Amino acid sequence: MKPRHHVFVCTNRRSADTQMPSCAANGGGDVLEAFLRERAARGLYRTVYVTQSLCLGVCPPSGATVVVYPEGTWYVGVRASDVAEIFAAHLVDGLPVARLRDPRYV
Amino acid sequence: MKPRHHVFVCTNRRSADTQMPSCAANGGGDVLEAFLRERAARGLYRTVYVTQSLCLGVCPPSGATVVVYPEGTWYVGVRASDVAEIFAAHLVDGLPVARLRDPRYV
Numbered sequence: 001m002k003p004r005h006h007v008f009v010c011t012n013r014r015s016a017d018t019q020m021p022s023c024a025a026n027g028g029g030d031v032l033e034a035f036l037r038e039r040a041a042r043g044l045y046r047t048v049y050v051t052q053s054l055c056l057g058v059c060p061p062s063g064a065t066v067v068v069y070p071e072g073t074w075y076v077g078v079r080a081s082d083v084a085e086i087f088a089a090h091l092v093d094g095l096p097v098a099r100l101r102d103p104r105y106v
Numbered sequence: 107m108k109p110r111h112h113v114f115v116c117t118n119r120r121s122a123d124t125q126m127p128s129c130a131a132n133g134g135g136d137v138l139e140a141f142l143r144e145r146a147a148r149g150l151y152r153t154v155y156v157t158q159s160l161c162l163g164v165c166p167p168s169g170a171t172v173v174v175y176p177e178g179t180w181y182v183g184v185r186a187s188d189v190a191e192i193f194a195a196h197l198v199d200g201l202p203v204a205r206l207r208d209p210r211y212v
Contacts, residue, residue: 001210001211002178002180002211006173006175006178008114008157008159049162049163051114051159051160051161051162051163052159052160052161053114053157053158053159053160054157054158054159055157055158056155056157057155057157067112069112069175069176069178070175070176070177070178071176072108072112072175072176074108104107105107105108
């Protein structure tokens with residue numbers, strides 16, 4: 001059965017000598033862990049998939065990039081402290097968190 | 107603008123002492139490269155996104171796992187030699203390649 005939501009969290013790491021931000025340096029690993037913790041707490045293993053990804057092509061100056069399918073909601077600048085809100089509002093109640101959405105993908 | 111298709115290719119690596127198959131050992135890296143080459147050859151950078159992912163939770167005994175959103179088409183056992191067909195039939199013509207689909211996700 002297809003999941004209701006499939007969350008991809010960027011944890012891409014760049015070499016320290018590049019000028020570009022990277023989601024690994026911006027806490028992407030903590031964001032991933034926060035999604036996994038929220039899912040475990042709610043027992044939603046079958047309806048919410050969470051996958052660690054490499055570069056999603058959107059590299060915010062702070063925080064990590066997250067995309068949720070099949071709806072195609074792109075979040076940028078996500079911090080671990082934002083994940084409980086994304087989980088409750090979007091993944092459970094179906095209402096994406098407007099303040100974190102990438103305006104280029106709305 | 108949202109891409110028309112977003113392809114995630116599993117390249118997850120497991121330690122050599124596990125009994126489980128892994129997409130890295132099954133040629134996932136070559137599958138990823140094949141998607142990138144096809145996209146470059148067609149110049150479809152804006153309409154087809156290709157992202158390298160870690161474990162998608164489906165671990166075929168041979169070949170790699172690929173999921174395409176927003177349609178949620180799951181392919182299993184994909185080899186680099188399958189990618190030209192997936193690209194032409196599915197990503198360009200909109201007709202998923204039935205023989206490679208995971209029957210649990212149809």
